[in-house]
Amino acid sequence: xxxxxxxxxxxxxxxxxxxxxxxxxxxxxxxxxxxxxxxxxxxxxxxxxxxxxxxxxxxxxxxxxxxxxxxxxxxxxxxxxxxxxxxxxxxxxxxxxxxxxxxxxxxxxxxxxxxxxxxxxxxxxxxxxxxxxxxxxxxxxxxxxxxxxxxxxxxxxxxxxxxxxxxxxxxxxxxxxxxxxxxxxxxxxxxxxxxxxxxxxxxxxxxxxxxx
Numbered sequence: 671x672x673x674x675x676x677x678x679x680x681x682x683x684x685x686x687x688x689x690x691x692x693x694x695x696x697x698x699x700x701x702x703x704x705x706x707x708x709x710x711x712x713x714x715x716x717x718x719x720x721x722x723x724x725x726x727x728x729x730x731x732x733x734x735x736x737x738x739x740x741x742x743x744x745x746x747x748x749x750x751x752x753x754x755x756x757x758x759x760x761x762x763x764x765x766x767x768x769x770x771x772x773x774x775x776x777x778x779x780x781x782x783x784x785x786x787x788x789x790x791x792x793x794x795x796x797x798x799x800x801x802x803x804x805x806x807x808x809x810x811x812x813x814x815x816x817x818x819x820x821x822x823x824x825x826x827x828x829x830x831x832x833x834x835x836x837x838x839x840x841x842x843x844x845x846x847x848x849x850x851x852x853x854x855x856x857x858x859x860x861x862x863x864x865x866x867x868x869x870x871x872x873x874x875x876x877x878x879x880x881x882x
Contacts, residue, residue, distance in 0.1 A: 778827075793822060
């Protein structure tokens with residue numbers, strides 16, 4: 671076994687060591703990978719209002735960005751291509767900048783109430799216009815760019831993490847145990863706005879600025 675480090679942790683340094691701990695995957699877990707969209711994948715994407723996009727920069731630094739819109743916002747271009755519209759945000763575009771230098775992306779698509787997820791890995795590019803942009807209009811907003819993903823690997827992921835976390839069980843939700851978003855922003859950022867100004871900014875009017 672690997673010698674403990676000074677902090678007491680015992681690192682895993684090889685796949686053989688990792689396999690010794692976790693074992694081998696079941697055959698079903700290995701053979702579930704596909705390279706083209708199935709009708710079931712299309713049905714899932716049609717009902718999904720939320721996805722996570724993982725990217726990495728040229729130096730290996732990583733980013734995970736959430737994307738959300740009405741169900742079906744991700745457009746299936748063909749059996750091996752998806753398009754994800756961009757909406758007004760904070761303009762950091764961390765993930766998009768990563769894609770410009772490293773096209774590899776990992777996607778996880780959620781459907782509220784369902785404990786499985788759809789995972790898609792592939793190669794992405796940014797486009798500033800395409801014929802399908804007209805089908806991506808939401809509340810009058812036509813996207814100014816989209817992430818087009820060439821599917822390389824696709825599979826459904828099991829429910830265990832959602833069941834363990836009880837993510838969709840309302841009786842476990844206690845959002846009031848954390849302060850308001852305005853309070854969090856004021857606590858962790860050096861911002862000139864007062865807490866009252868931030869509370870107003872992130873208040874009921876915030877939802878009216880989602881597409882404008």
